[in-house]
Amino acid sequence: MVCCMQEIPWLRKLVTYRDEVVLEGGHAPAVPARRASVAAVISNPWLGTGPEQDLGEAVTAIAPTLARMLTDRLVDSLGGVDAIEAFGKAALIGSAGEIEHGGALIHTPYFGNLMREFLGGESIICFADTRADAGQPLVVPLWHKTHAATRSHYQTVDVRVSDAPRADEIVVVAAASTGPRPHPRIGDRSTDPAITSLTLEGAPS
Amino acid sequence: MNVRKIVTVVEEIRSEGGRPVSPPAKVAIVAAVIDNPWAGQGFVEDLGPGIDENASDLGALIAPLVIEALQDEPEAYGKAAIVGLDGEIEHGSALIHTLKFGDHFRKAANATTLLPAVEKRGPAGVLFDIPLKHITDATIRSHHQTVEVRIADAPHPGEIVVALAAAAQGRPQQRLAALSTEQ
Numbered sequence: 001m002v003c004c005m006q007e008i009p010w011l012r013k014l015v016t017y018r019d020e021v022v023l024e025g026g027h028a029p030a031v032p033a034r035r036a037s038v039a040a041v042i043s044n045p046w047l048g049t050g051p052e053q054d055l056g057e058a059v060t061a062i063a064p065t066l067a068r069m070l071t072d073r074l075v076d077s078l079g080g081v082d083a084i085e086a087f088g089k090a091a092l093i094g095s096a097g098e099i100e101h102g103g104a105l106i107h108t109p110y111f112g113n114l115m116r117e118f119l120g121g122e123s124i125i126c127f128a129d130t131r132a133d134a135g136q137p138l139v140v141p142l143w144h145k146t147h148a149a150t151r152s153h154y155q156t157v158d159v160r161v162s163d164a165p166r167a168d169e170i171v172v173v174a175a176a177s178t179g180p181r182p183h184p185r186i187g188d189r190s191t192d193p194a195i196t197s198l199t200l201e202g203a204p205s
Numbered sequence: 206m207n208v209r210k211i212v213t214v215v216e217e218i219r220s221e222g223g224r225p226v227s228p229p230a231k232v233a234i235v236a237a238v239i240d241n242p243w244a245g246q247g248f249v250e251d252l253g254p255g256i257d258e259n260a261s262d263l264g265a266l267i268a269p270l271v272i273e274a275l276q277d278e279p280e281a282y283g284k285a286a287i288v289g290l291d292g293e294i295e296h297g298s299a300l301i302h303t304l305k306f307g308d309h310f311r312k313a314a315n316a317t318t319l320l321p322a323v324e325k326r327g328p329a330g331v332l333f334d335i336p337l338k339h340i341t342d343a344t345i346r347s348h349h350q351t352v353e354v355r356i357a358d359a360p361h362p363g364e365i366v367v368a369l370a371a372a373a374q375g376r377p378q379q380r381l382a383a384l385s386t387e388q
Contacts, residue, residue, distance in 0.1 A: 007225050014217040014229075019356075022208045077213075137330075137357065162332075162353035 013041040024182035033179030035157040041164040055104040067114035070174035088142040090173040092132040094165035121145030152184035207240040221377040230377040233274035236368035244363040264309030279371035281348040283337040289360035316340035335370040347375035
């Protein structure tokens with residue numbers, strides 16, 4: 001059981017979403033996968049500050065805790081670190097904050113390096129961010145946690161918190177999948193023909 | 206019964222009204238996206254055979270999953286049927302408004318009351334609110350609550366989303382006088 005019962009004053013809510021595709025196109029996936037996103041709703045620590053504000057201090061105070069809480073729930077929801085094959089991250093920034101505030105929480109080593117470490121990954125973590133009103137959904141991109149160019153693992157998972165972010169909040173998200181898309185069949189870099197604009201000459205434009 | 210997808214959502218509320226909620230308030234929802242058993246058949250007068258074929262299996266599938274997702278004893282619960290645009294709301298009601306469906310959850314949760322429900326028709330991604338009430342006494346005011354759900358790509362026009370929700374407690378910061386104080 002995931003736990004962190006200690007009180008964290010800047011944390012309002014955590015929402016874990018998981019889906020499992022049983023049938024896609026009417027057929028069961030050859031390799032069934034579960035996809036999950038975990039969202040933390042937090043107070044924006046930089047509310048009322050301007051672009052001159054240094055973001056470092058709050059990042060070091062908050063981001064490592066977020067990385068631990070979010071990945072703990074991902075691992076719990078998806079059946080362990082070894083089961084996780086793809087990952088991604090996201091931030092939804094309430095309207096009173098800057099996009100940069102979300103970036104500060106997900107793009108620095110205090111979150112990204114720890115998330116990669118806790119999920120046993122090596123790849124850069126792909127991401128999405130947006131400034132949003134409460135209840136706005138966001139599609140989070142995922143790719144393979146050790147071989148980012150693995151085409152079968154290019155996929156997305158939805159995240160949405162019904163009442164967040166409020167104007168003064170940020171929703172920070174970690175997401176992962178235990179496998180590929182339901183029926184991956186579009187080849188890979190190793191099987192692609194060499195396509196350039198010259199090889200396609202004569203194609204209608 | 207053709208299940209396309211199973212969705213699990215767990216909410217943990219850590220603070221409300223600016224005050225901590227300890228232990229965190231937890232609500233879990235599990236939804237199964239299934240083919241509408243009556244899709245493409247025009248107006249079906251007798252829904253009984255479709256109910257017999259599907260309702261109990263659906264309850265048996267979802268009830269243990271929602272209790273597992275909550276990781277706690279349910280104190281409040283509710284249910285939902287969201288019908289894709291080509292179906293009748295009656296199709297969703299048929300699947301969830303039968304003891305064959307609800308008894309799986311009632312037994313698993315040691316519950317006795319009727320499950321409050323939402324039934325509606327909508328496109329994929331439609332928002333729906335699941336009402337929850339106390340599992341043994343539907344007049345316990347502290348446990349009247351609602352949880353909002355959205356599944357990005359369901360229900361398709363020929364599908365139904367059937368969901369169960371469970372809460373481990375009443376509302377966070379609940380502080381209304383009991384019903385008995387007004388009687």
